[in-house]
Amino acid sequence: MPELPEVETVRRNLDRLLAGATIVDVRFGDFTGSIANPAPEIFAEEVRGRRFTGTGRRGKYLLLQIDSGDTIAIHLRMTGDLQVTLADEPWGKHLHLGLRLDDGRELRFTDVRKFGRIWLLTPPELEDLDERIGPEPLDPAFTDEQFHERLKSRSRAIKALLLEQTFLAGVGNIYADEALFAAKIHPLRSASSLTRDEANALLAAIRVAFQQAIDRGGTTVRNYRNGLGEAGGNQHYLQIYNLAEGDPCPRCGTPINRIVVAQRGTRFCATCQPLEAQA
Ligand SMILES: [Zn+2]
Incomplete structure (x- = not known):
């Protein structure tokens, strides 16, 4: 299971790949259970047309900020995997979510075991998540x-x-x-x-x-x-x-x-x- 260094590595790579990109469409696979909250159709509505403004990480949660002020939080759990591909690449069996970008690429969430979860969080919900997690070991302020x-x-x-x-x-x-x-x-x-x-x-x-x-x-x-x-x-x-x-x-x-x-x-x-x- 990915731990802090693995999530941080994914974050750093996605930070570079998603900088300035806008989500133009949202596609789901047969399994929509990866979207924990809100309901998948609401999630799609809320993120369509939104631009990525930055990335973050809290514990093992990867955070993708969008220009509505909300944050897409992702927990990879056992086998969750994020990758940016060309949108016209074949749709794989274990591919559950695709966020098509304005330049012909797509951020894809694949998860063989289906334990990974994705949330769209408002600022107060992000704060709640933050408060539930202990101190970050790499935070220099933690002594x-x-x-x-x-x-x-x-x-x-x-x-x-x-x-x-x-x-x-x-x-x-x-x-x-x-x-x-x-x-x-x-x-x-x-x-x-x-x-x-x-x-x-x-x-x-x-x-x-x-x-x-x-x-x-x-x-x-x-x-x-x-x-x-x-x-x-x-x-x-x-x-x-x-x-x-x-x-x-x-x-x-x-x-x-x-x-x-x-x-x-x-x-x-x-x-x-x-x-x-x-x-
Ligand atoms: Zn020994």
């Missing part, structure tokens, strides 16, 4: 101290907490495992047990993992494409997420453990990431 404060009141396993989008924006299974490994923190440690130093190390590890993945165009484990139909490049640099149980830890050689935390497969090294806090 180590604030992160540690947020951890203190939470007894959940740290891995499970990192996956909660209301706690922190944009972290999913891949980067949670990678960051906990880099910061040498066991995924089942209670969040409130993390010391200030551990909290600092964890936030730093999340930031490094995100920034490096963005620089490499995101991580493609299965389906993710970068908005240009291409795979990302960060999957070649994963430390632990792509290892199988028993594979040697890349740092110390101990066989990697695999457990399930918050219903997600979780890899860690019991030597590098001990369950007891280090003195």
